[in-house]
Amino acid sequence: MVATLADSVTKTAIFARVCGAALAIAALAAFAWTLALLSVEYRYRRLPPLTDEQTDPAFLARLAGELERLLRLDPQNGEIRNAYASVLGRQRKNTEAAAQLEWALRLQNSQNSLFFLADMFDRTGRRDQAVATMADCIVINPFNPQFNNAWNRLLFNRLGAAQGSWQRGQLRDVNVVDDARRLYAEAARNWAVRAPNDANSYLFMANYHVSQLKTARPQVYLVQAYRLLLLGISGAPWMDLTKSLFIPAQGARQTINDILRNRYAKPYKGLP
Amino acid sequence: MDQPGRFDRIMSWALPAIAAATPLVIVYSLQRPNVGQAYFFILATFIAAAAQGMAWAFNFSPMPRRLRAPLVLFALVAAAVLASLPASRSQIFSLKQLLLPAAGVLFYMLVTASPLRRAILPRASLAMMAVGGLLAIYGIGQHFGIEILNYSDVVRKNAVIATIGHPNYLSSVLGPIVFLTVSLYFSARRKAWGIPALGLVLLCLCCIILARTRSIWLGLGVATLVMFAGGALYSRRNRAAHPIVGKLGLGILVSLIGLILFGGVVTLSGNPIGLKERLGSQKEISSRFFYWNAAIDLGRERPVFGRGYAMFDPEFWPYVLRQQKTAMGKYYRDMLPAVSGTNPGHAHNEYIEAFFETGVFGLTALVALLGFFLYCGWLRMMREPDERAAFQQLAVLCALVLMCIDASLAFPWRLPVSLIMLMLTLAWIHEFIYDHETT
Numbered sequence: 001m002v003a004t005l006a007d008s009v010t011k012t013a014i015f016a017r018v019c020g021a022a023l024a025i026a027a028l029a030a031f032a033w034t035l036a037l038l039s040v041e042y043r044y045r046r047l048p049p050l051t052d053e054q055t056d057p058a059f060l061a062r063l064a065g066e067l068e069r070l071l072r073l074d075p076q077n078g079e080i081r082n083a084y085a086s087v088l089g090r091q092r093k094n095t096e097a098a099a100q101l102e103w104a105l106r107l108q109n110s111q112n113s114l115f116f117l118a119d120m121f122d123r124t125g126r127r128d129q130a131v132a133t134m135a136d137c138i139v140i141n142p143f144n145p146q147f148n149n150a151w152n153r154l155l156f157n158r159l160g161a162a163q164g165s166w167q168r169g170q171l172r173d174v175n176v177v178d179d180a181r182r183l184y185a186e187a188a189r190n191w192a193v194r195a196p197n198d199a200n201s202y203l204f205m206a207n208y209h210v211s212q213l214k215t216a217r218p219q220v221y222l223v224q225a226y227r228l229l230l231l232g233i234s235g236a237p238w239m240d241l242t243k244s245l246f247i248p249a250q251g252a253r254q255t256i257n258d259i260l261r262n263r264y265a266k267p268y269k270g271l272p
Numbered sequence: 273m274d275q276p277g278r279f280d281r282i283m284s285w286a287l288p289a290i291a292a293a294t295p296l297v298i299v300y301s302l303q304r305p306n307v308g309q310a311y312f313f314i315l316a317t318f319i320a321a322a323a324q325g326m327a328w329a330f331n332f333s334p335m336p337r338r339l340r341a342p343l344v345l346f347a348l349v350a351a352a353v354l355a356s357l358p359a360s361r362s363q364i365f366s367l368k369q370l371l372l373p374a375a376g377v378l379f380y381m382l383v384t385a386s387p388l389r390r391a392i393l394p395r396a397s398l399a400m401m402a403v404g405g406l407l408a409i410y411g412i413g414q415h416f417g418i419e420i421l422n423y424s425d426v427v428r429k430n431a432v433i434a435t436i437g438h439p440n441y442l443s444s445v446l447g448p449i450v451f452l453t454v455s456l457y458f459s460a461r462r463k464a465w466g467i468p469a470l471g472l473v474l475l476c477l478c479c480i481i482l483a484r485t486r487s488i489w490l491g492l493g494v495a496t497l498v499m500f501a502g503g504a505l506y507s508r509r510n511r512a513a514h515p516i517v518g519k520l521g522l523g524i525l526v527s528l529i530g531l532i533l534f535g536g537v538v539t540l541s542g543n544p545i546g547l548k549e550r551l552g553s554q555k556e557i558s559s560r561f562f563y564w565n566a567a568i569d570l571g572r573e574r575p576v577f578g579r580g581y582a583m584f585d586p587e588f589w590p591y592v593l594r595q596q597k598t599a600m601g602k603y604y605r606d607m608l609p610a611v612s613g614t615n616p617g618h619a620h621n622e623y624i625e626a627f628f629e630t631g632v633f634g635l636t637a638l639v640a641l642l643g644f645f646l647y648c649g650w651l652r653m654m655r656e657p658d659e660r661a662a663f664q665q666l667a668v669l670c671a672l673v674l675m676c677i678d679a680s681l682a683f684p685w686r687l688p689v690s691l692i693m694l695m696l697t698l699a700w701i702h703e704f705i706y707d708h709e710t711t
Contacts, residue, residue, distance in 0.1 A: 017329045020330075021329040022325070024321075034318065045301045076368065108615070139593055140592050
C-alpha cells in the first residue's frame with residue numbers, strides 16, 4: 001500500500017512538472033509573440049502620416065520600406081497593408097497597390113478599400129474590373145458623395161472611350177456605346193435625384209445630354225445640357241453639399257403633416 | 273490541502289496588481305486606450321502564467337490535484353474556438369485576436385489555482401473598487417469639461433470615458449464594481465464600511481448615468497431585481513436575513529434618491545444628460561439589430577463550428593454587399609446610412625457573435641459555462657447558513673447577471689478591463705462553490 005501511495009505521489013509530481021513546464025513554455029512563446037505584435041503596432045503608429053500633399057519620392061520610399069518591414073513581422077495586419085497600398089499607389093505602383101488591397105480586403109474590409117481598389121484597377125487599365133468594383137462600392141454606399149462622384153466619372157470616361165473607338169472605327173458593335181451611355185445615364189440620374197445639393201450631379205447630367213447631341217434631335221439635349229451646366233457651375237448657395245443627404249426627420253414629418261392638412265406644396269396643388 | 277509557499281504569496285499580490293494596473297495604463301501612441309491596456313494585461317498575465325508554470329515544474333507551488341467542472345467547461349469553449357479556426361479567413365489573424373481572451377482565462381486559472389485565492393479575491397476586488405472609484409470621479413469630471421489626459425481627437429469625441437476610452441466600455445467596468453462593492457460590504461465585519469460602500473456605489477451609478485450607456489442601465493435594473501428577489505427567496509428560508517433585505521431595500525431607495533438629486537444638479541448646471549434623446553435614439557439600436565441579423569445569417573451558413581474567431585468584422589461588408597444585391601436588399605436599404613462609414617468591429621452581442629464564430633458547438637459551451645456559474649452559484653447561495661455570506665454571494669451573482677445582460681447588447685468580454693471584471697467575478701463564484709479547498 002505504501003508502495004502504491006509512493007508511486008501515486010511520484011506520478012502526481014511528474015504530471016505537475018510536465019504540465020508546469022508546458023504552461024511555462026506556451027506562456028513564454030505567447031509573451032514573445034505579443035511583444036512582437038506590440039512593437040509592430042507601436043512602430044506603425046509612430047510613422048509619419050501620408051498626407052494628400054506628400055509626394056516626395058524619398059519620403060515615400062522610406063515609408064514603403066518601413067511598412068514592408070512591419071508587414072514581414074505581422075503579415076496579417078490589414079490596416080498596415082492598406083497603408084502600404086496607399087503608399088504604393090502614391091508611388092504609381094498601381095498593380096502592386098491593387099494586389100496589396102485585394103489581400104487586405106480579406107481581413108480589413110472597409111468601404112474605403114473597395115473605392116481605392118476600383119481606383120487602382122482604373123489606373124492600371126482594368127476598366128471592367130474597376131467598374132464592377134466601384135459598382136459594389138456604390139451598392140453599399142449609395143449616399144456617399146465622394147464614391148458617387150468617382151462612380152459617375154468612371155462611367156463617363158468609359159462612355160467617352162467607347163464613343164472615341166466607335167468614331168475611329170475601332171469598334172464595330174454600336175451596342176457597346178449604347179450600353180455605356182445607358183449605364184452612365186442611370187448613374188447620373190440616380191445621383192441627381194439623391195444629391196440635388198451636389199453641383200457635380202448637375203454637371204454629370206449635363207455631360208449625359210452632351211453625349212446625346214449627335215443623335216436625331218440635338219436641340220432637346222442642347223437646352224437641357226445648357227441649363228444643367230449653368231446650374232452646375234453657378235455655385236448657387238443652396239447647392240452647398242451637406243454631409244447628410246437626407247431630409248431631416250422633423251422636416252419630413254412637417255411635410256407629411258402639411259399634406260395631410262391639405263397644405264400641398266405648389267406643384268401638387270390641384271392634383272386629384 | 274497543500275500549504276502555500278513564498279511564490280504563492282508573491283502571486284497573491286501580483287495578480288491583484290495586474291488587475292488594478294490595467295485600467296491605468298495609457299499609451300497615447302496606440303491610438304485607443306483599450307489597445308495599450310489589452311497589451312499590458314496580455315503581457316503581464318503571460319509572464320505570471322510562465323512563472324506559475326515554472327513554480328509547478330520546480331515544486332515551488334502546489335498544483336491543484338482535482339480537475340473541476342469550470343476548467344472542463346473552459347476547455348470545451350477552447351475546443352470550440354480551435355474547431356472554428358479552419359473556417360477562418362486567416363488562422364494567424366484569429367489566433368492573434370485570441371490572445372486577449374486566452375490571457376483572461378489564464379488570469380482566472382491563476383487566481384483559482386492558487387492556494388491563497390481566498391486572499392487574492394478580496395485584494396483584487398478592493399483594488400478594482402479603488403480604481404473604479406477613481407475612474408468614476410474622472411468620468412464625472414469629464415462630463416463637466418475637466419480633462420487631464422492628452423487624448424487624440426478620435427478618443428476625445430466621447431465625453432465620459434475616464435482612462436478606458438469609451439463611455440460604454442467604462443460603464444461595463446463600473447457596473448460590476450457596483451455589485452462587487454455590495455458583496456464586499458456584506459463580507460466586511462465592521463459596520464462602518466456601509467457609508468463608504470454606499471458612497472462608491474453612488475459614485476459609480478452617477479458616472480454610469482452620465483456615460484449614457486443603455487445596456488448597463490438595463491443590466492443594473494435587472495440585476496437589482498434579481499438581488500431583491502434572491503434576497504427575498506433566501507429570507508424565506510432563513511428568517512435571520514429579514515433585516516438584511518430591509519437594509520438592501522433602504523440602500524436601493526437611498527441610491528435612487530441620490531441619483532435623482534444628482535440628475536437635477538447636472539441638469540441645473542447646464543450640462544443635461546439628455547435621457548429622453550438617448551432612450552429615443554434609434555440609430556444605434558437599429559444598427560445593432562442589423563449586425564445581429566448579419567451575424568445570424570452568416571452563422572447559419574456554417575452552423576456547427578462557425579466561421580472563425582474575430583471574423584465578423586472582415587465578413588460584414590461582403591455580407592451587406594451580397595444582401596443588397598438580392599431581392600431582400602431593398603428592405604434593409606434604409607439601414608445603410610446607420611452603419612456606413614465605419615466597420616462594426618463586433619456583432620454587439622456576445623452570444624450571437626459566439627454562434628457566428630464558433631457555431632452551435634461554441635455557443636452551447638459558452639452558455640453551459642455561464643449557466644454552470646449562475647446555477648451552481650445560486651444553489652450554493654441558497655444553502656449558505658450564514659446570511660451575510662449568502663448576500664455576499666448573491667451580490668457577486670448579480671454582477672454576473674449584469675455582465676451577461678451587457679454582453680447581449682455590446683462586446684464587453686473583448687475588452688481588457690471588462691474581461692478582468694468577468695474573470696474576477698467567475699473566480700469569486702468558483703471560490704463560493706469550492707470554498708472547502710482553500711486555506
